[in-house]
Amino acid sequence: MPELPEVETTLCGIRPHLLQQRVCKVIIRQTQLRWEIPKILPQQLKQQRLLTIHRRAKYLLFQFDNGYLLIHLGMSGSLRIVSTLEPIPKHAHVDIQFDNTLWLRYIDPRRFGAILWLGQDPFHHPLLQHLGLEPFDPAFTGVYLYQKAKGKRIAIKPFIMDQKIVTGVGNIYATEALFHSGIHPARAAGRIAKKRYDTLVTAIQQILQQAIQQGGTTLKDFSQSNGKPGYFTQSLQIYGYPGQPCPRCNQQLKLISLNNRSSVYCPRCQT
């Protein structure tokens, strides 16, 4: 799915078109996403003004006069701004039209995403209330990760992909950040020195920042809200290249599975 940079890219792409606009029409073609889209959604949204859009973790939060709409892009979701309804591509499950005539289109082939109405108090919703720090929060430091990791035997890769620890990091960026930090993805989180966590935090922030600047990563499904792919794909160092030589030391990159997610790493650079 879209990880933080893809969600952020989406947010920046759609926000300028939609701020302060009122919803005039809602079309739902498929209600079965990760959870069923609430049947009352069209009534909830009708004639409501969109005040702001925020990102929290990999969620987009649309603040309307009367409450918050939550959208998650799951594994294969994307949002587009389109000026006409036609053509309607396969998997265009929801279209929301605003007063300026533009449509916000939700496309999601695998339907692991979500569209939920959260009402007035979104941050107490179960999906949001246990989230960890945003990676660009000043409180997200090596010491923070080190403290959280104390005594934990979980591998570092699933540890940094745990949204209760730090938000927005998924399989691609976890893989890349660990490579940049020289940390083996299977190393127990509780057995990593404080100093190495400093390095890791810096790597996570730098990689996410660069990826945002380049419009995210497009493997297949993701596209920016204008339909263009993300260009960080060409900056990936090791994700997607198992068996290839390490860009740093030429050793053959290896592939392992950690908590059911494939993980590429360099057996020489990452310890």
Add this chain to the structure above:
DNA sequence: AATCGCGCCTGACGGC
């Protein structure tokens, strides 16, 4: 409490 695997879906790809 912490950790792990499964399953939700569609589609692309490789091997036979």
Add this chain to the structure above:
DNA sequence: TGCCGTCAGGCGCGAT
């Protein structure tokens, strides 16, 4: 050509 297994950017849930 087609069929079948495997894999894919996430994440909540139930089992251990």
